[in-house]
Amino acid sequence: MTKKWMIRETTSGDIAQVLALYPLAFPEEELRPVVLALLEDGLDVLSLAGFDGDALVAHVLFTICETEEWDRTGALLAPLGVIPLLQRLGLGSSLVRAGLERLEKRGIKQVFVLGDPAYYQRFGFSPERQVLAPYPIPEEWADAWQSILLAAQAPLAPGRLSLPEPWMNPVLWKP
Template structure:
């Protein structure tokens, strides 16, 4: 645990603070509509709290492969308050979320993001499972997966995401 930071699953009452966090962490991108949609979807969300304020959030959306019932999830978005970044809070939040998913039987987690960051958590570029939208060739390494199961049966096919994620603009990696 990071000193003086409590990490727990998000509660409905956290919604206003979560929505206030995103414009601060992503000043050039409006992720609030996605975050709202994910709250309605009951995505699995984790928050970091310090001095009674919310300083971090991460969401995991249950998904499937080509419409089958595989137990897989999509990670994102993730945000840490600008004045609390690079203090280990994001990593601690994601590790807590991944442990939770693993205990709940999720087999694989996918993410589109900076491999320099997600690689530290064990994510590896994935060429076998396709993202819902085609990515530019130079961004292929940003599509990554992490197996949470001991039986790492390789997966194939396309990730099927719920409506909240079916907007092409969300699949343009930002800040790579």
């Protein structure tokens, strides 16, 4: 049975716990600088965390983005992490679903992710070919670049996704 976790948007008081989570969830990747920049630079993001009591045990970030400057109705889902002890208990899925619901309410049309299709297809993500990632994705990983349309909305105009500066680092775009 899926436990009921408390999910809420993070505040500046949660940043230390958010940063402590990422080396645990991604021992081979350094995601703290990009997460910190996205949370601290006043950028348009949705930051949601799952709590077990007072302990922050899962986190997801969505960065609002666009392919055309006037149409900021896209969002990038990344990163998503759950502490190892509580993985595969439904927490990651709950965070993704809560995020998609909130984004839909604020008029976001399409959400993008670079990740394992085996995981993301359960939410309705499918390979994306019209909107390109900021950096080329190797052909063998092409299906890892995915998107989902929210509330039967029209997709973003084809083109390269435009993201704020913290994301403009090719190292972050290796699947």
